[in-house]
Amino acid sequence: MKQYEKTGILDTKNLKKPTMKQLKKGVAIIECVQMIPCNPCVDSCPVNAISMKDINAPPICDYDKCIACGKCVGICPGLAIFVVKIKDDKGFITLPYEFLPKPKKDEIVDTLNRKGEKIGTGIIKKVKSSGETMVVTVMIDKKDIMDVRNIRVKQND
Amino acid sequence: MRIKKHPILKFNYSKKIPFYFNDKKTFGYPDDTIASALHAQNIRHLSTSIRYKNPRGFFCGIGKCSSCLMKVNGVTNVRTCIAPLKEGIHVKRQDVMPDIPVSDFKENKIEDINVDVLVIGGGPAGLSACVELARIGASVLLVDENQKLGGQLVKQTHKFFGSKNEKAGTRGIHIAECLSEEINVFEKKSKVKKMLGSTIIGFYENKNNNIFRFAAVKKINYENFLYDIRCKKVVFATGAMENMLVFPGNDLPGVYGAGGVQTLMNVYGVKPGEKVVMVGAGNVGLIVSYQLLQAGIDVDRVVEAMPYIGGYHVHAAKLRRCGVPILTRHSIKEVFGNSKVEGCVTIKLDENWNEIPGSEEKIRCDTICLAVGLTPSIRLLSQLDVKIDFIPEAGGYIALHDKNMQTTKKGVFIAGDSSGIEEASTAMIEGKIAGVSAALQLGYNTKKCKKLRDEYIKELEGLRMGPFGKKPRIAKEKIMKKLSEKKNI
Numbered sequence: 001m002k003q004y005e006k007t008g009i010l011d012t013k014n015l016k017k018p019t020m021k022q023l024k025k026g027v028a029i030i031e032c033v034q035m036i037p038c039n040p041c042v043d044s045c046p047v048n049a050i051s052m053k054d055i056n057a058p059p060i061c062d063y064d065k066c067i068a069c070g071k072c073v074g075i076c077p078g079l080a081i082f083v084v085k086i087k088d089d090k091g092f093i094t095l096p097y098e099f100l101p102k103p104k105k106d107e108i109v110d111t112l113n114r115k116g117e118k119i120g121t122g123i124i125k126k127v128k129s130s131g132e133t134m135v136v137t138v139m140i141d142k143k144d145i146m147d148v149r150n151i152r153v154k155q156n157d
Numbered sequence: 158m159r160i161k162k163h164p165i166l167k168f169n170y171s172k173k174i175p176f177y178f179n180d181k182k183t184f185g186y187p188d189d190t191i192a193s194a195l196h197a198q199n200i201r202h203l204s205t206s207i208r209y210k211n212p213r214g215f216f217c218g219i220g221k222c223s224s225c226l227m228k229v230n231g232v233t234n235v236r237t238c239i240a241p242l243k244e245g246i247h248v249k250r251q252d253v254m255p256d257i258p259v260s261d262f263k264e265n266k267i268e269d270i271n272v273d274v275l276v277i278g279g280g281p282a283g284l285s286a287c288v289e290l291a292r293i294g295a296s297v298l299l300v301d302e303n304q305k306l307g308g309q310l311v312k313q314t315h316k317f318f319g320s321k322n323e324k325a326g327t328r329g330i331h332i333a334e335c336l337s338e339e340i341n342v343f344e345k346k347s348k349v350k351k352m353l354g355s356t357i358i359g360f361y362e363n364k365n366n367n368i369f370r371f372a373a374v375k376k377i378n379y380e381n382f383l384y385d386i387r388c389k390k391v392v393f394a395t396g397a398m399e400n401m402l403v404f405p406g407n408d409l410p411g412v413y414g415a416g417g418v419q420t421l422m423n424v425y426g427v428k429p430g431e432k433v434v435m436v437g438a439g440n441v442g443l444i445v446s447y448q449l450l451q452a453g454i455d456v457d458r459v460v461e462a463m464p465y466i467g468g469y470h471v472h473a474a475k476l477r478r479c480g481v482p483i484l485t486r487h488s489i490k491e492v493f494g495n496s497k498v499e500g501c502v503t504i505k506l507d508e509n510w511n512e513i514p515g516s517e518e519k520i521r522c523d524t525i526c527l528a529v530g531l532t533p534s535i536r537l538l539s540q541l542d543v544k545i546d547f548i549p550e551a552g553g554y555i556a557l558h559d560k561n562m563q564t565t566k567k568g569v570f571i572a573g574d575s576s577g578i579e580e581a582s583t584a585m586i587e588g589k590i591a592g593v594s595a596a597l598q599l600g601y602n603t604k605k606c607k608k609l610r611d612e613y614i615k616e617l618e619g620l621r622m623g624p625f626g627k628k629p630r631i632a633k634e635k636i637m638k639k640l641s642e643k644k645n646i
Contacts, residue, residue, distance in 0.1 A: 001464065001465050002476075004470055005465040005466055005470065006464070006465055006485050006527075007483070008466055008470065008473030008474055008476065008477040008483045009474070010470070010474060010475050013313075022163060030368065030475065031471070032470075032471055033470065034469060034471075034624070034625075035623035035624050035625070036318060036469055036617070036625060037318060037319060037320075037322050037582075037620040037621075037622070037623055037625070037626065038320075038325060039317055039319075039325065040320075040321075040325045040326035040559070043321060044326075053311035054619070054622070055320055055619055055620065055622075056619075056622050056623030056626075075326050075576075076326075076328055077315065077316035077317055077318050077325065078318070078469060078471030078472065078474075079475055080471040080474065081470065082184050091503065098568070099164055099338075099450070099451060100162050100163070100164050100166050100426050100453075102164075111477075112480070113477060113478070114474065115477055115480070116477060116478050116479050116480025116481070117477070117480070131316075131328070132164065132165045132328070133316075138291070143453065143489060149474075149478045150478040
């Protein structure tokens with residue numbers, strides 16, 4: 001039995017790490033490691049960077065081909081794709097978000113890890129919608145790009 | 158208790174609908190059922206158990222259990238979880254065994270319906286069967302107990318897995334809208350007739366062996382109207398019902414099926430409570446927990462008796478990164494409270510599934526959700542002489558069927574959860590297969606239909622190839638084996 005099957009938390013060791021060169025360009029990290037019959041991410045990719053042996057195989061992202069457009073982030077039914085990027089010594093994470101209140105540009109939010117623990121703060125840079133799923137880009141400390149996987153937005157009332 | 162804002166859904170709170178509960182005036186909203194309107198007013202005690210006089214709330218929320226039966230405008234045994242709310246009605250707890258409703262049918266005349274195919278159940282499987290049949294050219298009668306088509310899709314706010322063919326990436330609620338729209342188009346062309354708020358109550362004797370005869374009851378203003386239906390083929394897509402778990406306090410109002418809670422919050426916009434403990438970390442438990450968070454409800458934890466999380470890791474990850482703990486090898490020991498849930502005790506299990514004394518933990522909460530599997534609904538089907546067998550991997554007793562979804566009786570087809578517990582994407586394909594098979598028997602475009610059916614069967618096998626398809630794969634293999642044994646006798 002794999003550890004994540006017991007805890008629900010993926011170890012970064014289970015993921016393919018991008019190089020610094022790839023990070024500077026930005027890449028989609030696909031945190032979908034099980035054999036699930038599902039393939040919308042493959043269809044959504046405009047540059048065919050995501051591939052799959054068959055519909056049950058875990059998707060693989062070719063980091064060199066990926067253009068970090070984030071289309072797959074809003075499509076993935078498992079909300080399991082995150083785009084990470086390093087630019088001007090800052091980290092950027094683009095993640096799917098389906099909670100209210102809606103995060104606003106320039107707002108400061110808590111950043112959370114895979115366990116839901118706060119590990120810092122970030123600044124909202126972009127909020128797009130993909131259907132009812134928001135695709136949110138947050139500027140964070142670059143050392144946290146492989147750890148931040150959620151945000152907590154301050155409740156208005 | 159109403160959900161005011163939701164990231165995915167919009168609720169119709171435009172107009173207040175006044176009604177009476179135990180002679181006291183209260184209100185609900187246009188899309189409510191009686192039970193959802195009562196819940197919104199914090200009335201969770203809907204009935205009283207006859208033997209123990211315990212208060213009971215609803216469990217399943219989809220018209221399959223009996224704990225929401227109430228008296229409405231003098232009519233007894235109304236399933237309030239699926240009965241629409243109407244202005245000015247009088248709702249009461251019946252609390253005793255009701256009288257036989259002798260006057261119900263007396264003055265109403267019986268209507269006859271003749272049709273090529275009767276499809277029972279308007280969920281993903283039934284709708285897909287219906288669309289397929291209508292497209293090929295057969296006349297179809299679609300009967301469903303609810304006011305809206307879609308079955309359990311209407312509460313599934315998450316995006317579906319699968320491929321383009323199964324509308325992957327689309328939310329269940331939108332798939333329900335899409336399929337209903339297709340049905341409505343066929344209805345305008347008089348290819349499909351739909352009967353909502355209607356229940357097939359039995360299979361009846363018929364002189365012509367090639368025709369099946371059923372009776373349906375349609376509820377109008379809580380009164381029953383009888384229909385005499387004759388059809389050449391029938392597709393059973395009757396779904397499934399959530400399993401109960403045995404522990405002290407399991408009948409307290411506030412202990413729900415996870416799907417029941419999903420209905421309450423996602424269809425009617427009513428919060429089941431403020432703090433939930435989820436039992437079961439299969440996909441249903443994980444998905445409903447996430448949707449509770451989206452509705453602004455606290456999920457204290459998920460407990461799972463198995464040593465591992467049964468659902469997809471991606472669903473578990475969504476919950477974990479919101480800070481919800483998932484405890485494997487943990488179970489619920491008891492629920493306590495005075496006429497409603499006030500808390501529960503969880504306990505750790507050892508490798509032999511025994512409770513570890515001293516590991517009890519008391520949790521204050523007002524809602525318990527049980528996501529511990531489903532059982533196929535086959536009671537109506539059992540009235541026909543089809544071969545039924547117990548297949549644990551299919552979720553219980555099911556009718557044996559071949560790969561074309563035909564049971565051991567010619568002309569009787571099944572699809573979806575009632576043919577073995579699986580999920581909505583495969584239910585839709587099974588529905589298509591059942592629909593095409595019925596059309597083939599009716600003599601429609603043989604070559605084209607056969608080709609279509611082969612494609613669907615291949616698609617279905619593809620979806621079941623992975624490790625998560627193992628259980629249904631084993632179930633279907635066992636069914637085939639039993640079927641060939643029966644044939645050899």
